[in-house]
Amino acid sequence: MRLLRTALLIAAATLPIAAHAEPLAYKAPFVSTNAGDDKIDFAGGTFINHGLVGVGRLSADLKDAKGDSLGSFSSMAIDPRSWTKTATGYSGRLYSLPDRGYNDPDKNLFFDYQGRVLAFDLSFTPYSGPDLPAATSSQSQVVLKPLDDKAVFLTGLDGKPTTGADPGSNTVTMDGYTLPIPPAGTLGAGSLSFDAEALTYRADGSFYVGDEYAAALYLFGPDGKLKGMIPPGPALTPMKGGKINYTSLDAPDTGRRNNQGLEAASITPDGKTLLAVLQSATLQDSGAKGQQNRAVTRIYVYDISADPLPRTPKAVYAIELPVYSKKGDGKIDATAAQSEMVALDDHRFLLLARDSTGHGCSCKAPEMVKAVLVVDTAGATNLAGTEYETGVKPIAPEKDGKDVLDASITPAKSQMLVNMLNTTQLGKFGMNIDNPKANDLTLGEKWEAMTLVPALDPAAPNDAFLFIGNDNDFLTTKGMMKGSAYDAGLTNDTMVLAYRLTLPEDLAKALAAK
Known part of the structure; x- marks a missing residue:
């Protein structure tokens, strides 16, 4: 606990005084060695992270119901x-959302990959014993059985x-919606271009999917047929030369960044x-267009x-x-972009923010920050x-080479709850964060999925388990x-990390009643 708080204070101390707090800045890897609890008093309640209690993995070589390489968890x-x-523990049904299939935008390589939601039987046995060997067999507390x-x-x-294919600049109007659909003669012609990244269910079994191409929220029925769309407003709609352009290959003038949708x-x-x-x-809030x-x-x-x-x-x-x-x-020189949320x-809500390094990135840079925030x-x-949303007025205009939030705007508050770069806790399950020497036991690059369930423990009624899954980008040598x-x-297995949390009583009761 002391190490985590000290690191936060050091990071905050590097920031200049402003009208409101600027983003936390990590100049060195934000690593914790705390074996115990991390506790924060925030947003009207007390949140406790009791740490990592289980890990699971699926082989990257697995195939799904259509015979495609099993894409892992964008959500x-x-x-x-x-x-x-x-x-012995817990069981449940887990649904996962892969993104647009194996692709390499630098080579303009896409597949006509149909969007899908995959299902698994999940069993979970929390572990609190001594450190396990540095071997993939040590990551067996979360077991996933695919249900084709x-x-x-x-x-x-x-x-x-x-289709996962890029639509280029082509759009089609259907039922009052302007949709990204590849034109005749191109890959995926006539189908909705879809880069799925977010998944959340309604009580009736229908579900919303957040998309990168359109920065929209699509509503699907339980059978997977599209029912409608919550379209992006003017601030998010990608515009190029005064026209809507949903491609992921050329940056728009305003709106969502390429591959940075909802x-x-x-x-x-x-x-x-x-x-x-x-x-x-x-883009309008990224005047210098740098990662920072x-x-x-x-x-x-x-x-x-x-x-x-x-x-x-x-x-x-x-x-x-x-x-x-x-x-x-x-x-x-980089932003820890967010990859997933869980509404409380x-x-x-909980928000997952991360760097872009780790096993799977083919880079030698250190893992810098991977964290779950309470927002x-x-x-x-x-x-x-306001004109920030009905138009493209920047909320963070460029000043002195960087974009700074307009002083008239008060942002949402956030505080870190889970530091995923905890070498003590990862080491218990045989894992490491040594990305310059990355192997199958190195924490992966893209953690993009979270789900929260109650611990069902009468002795700790406010406890819950937070499962975090990675997106392996379909990386396998046997694809x-x-x-x-x-x-x-390279081979990048699908992995799931399980953390035990204590929530404020009102939030725990709401979760249990879901």
């Missing part, structure tokens, strides 16, 4: 109705399968509110109590993401309906996509 959700305590017959494959408004979405436990977060800053200038992003809040497809949000808030030094040499109520929007400035074999040059 995931455990069905709360399935979650139960067993004689439960997979759901996504189709558009017209019933055609979605990466996170979550419905509150009462089912009334949908929250979503843009992965990092819009995309830290001020946006939170969207939608009332779905009466209409599941509201056209506009009831609230929009700014949030400042952590920034860090790519090489760990003190030069702040209509103003508090609270109470007291933040609501931007909904298969649409009937074509591929070799990605």
Whole structure:
């Protein structure tokens, strides 16, 4: 606990005094060795991270129900109705969302990969014993069994399968929506281009998926057929030369950055509110267009109590993401973009922010920051309906070479709860963060999925388990996509980390009643 707090104070001390707090800045790897609890008093309650209590892995060589390499977790959700305590631990049904299939945008390599939600039987046995050997067999506390017959494959408004192919500049208007659809004669022609990143379920089994191409939220029925869309507003819609352009290959002039759409979405436990977060800053809030200038992003809040497809949000808030030094040499030149969220109520949620290093990145840079934050929007400035959202006025105009949040805007507050770069806790399960010498036991690059379930422990009624999953980008030397074999040059297994948390009593009760 003392080490974590000390590191936070050191990081904060590097920041200049401003009208409001600037993003946390990590000039060196933000590593913890704490074997015990981390506790924060924040957002009206006490949150405790009791640490890592289990790890699981699936081979990157596995194939899914269509024979494609099993894409791992851009998002995931455990069905709360399935979650139960067993004689040895816990079990439940987990649903996972891969993204757009194996691809290499630098080579303009895409596949006509249909979006899908995969299903698994999950069993979990928390572990608190002595350190385990440095071997993949030590990561066996979370066991996932694929259920091919439960997979759901996504189709558009017209019933055609979605595609992972880039749409280029082509759009089609359908049912009043402007959609990214590749033109005739190109890969995926006539299908909805879909780069799925966020998954959250309604009580009736329908589900929202956050997308990168359109920066939209799509609503699918339980059968996977598209029912409608919550479109991006003017501030998010990618515009190029005055026209909507959803491609991921050329940067727009304004709107969402390429491959930085609505990466996170979550419905509150009462089912009334949908929250979503843009992965990092819009282009208009990235004046210098450097990685360090995309830290001020946006939170969207939608009332779905009466209409599941509201056209506009009831609230929009700014949030400042952590920034860090790519090489760990003190030069702040990157943003820890957010990758996932879990809504706790209509103003508090967990948010996963991370660097882009670790096993799978083919880089030698150190792992700098991977963390789960508690975020609270109470007291933040609501931007909904203002010119920041109805147009493209920057909320973080460029000043002295970097983008700084407008002093008139109060951002959402955040505080770190889980430091994933805890070498003591990872070491218990045989894992490391030595990315310059990365191997199968090195913490992966892209952690993009979270789901939260109650611990069902009468002795600790406010406890919950937070599962965090990685996106392995379909990286395997034995890949298969649409009937074509591929070799990605390395093997990056699907992995899940399990943390035990204590929540404030009101949030724990809401989670248990879900």
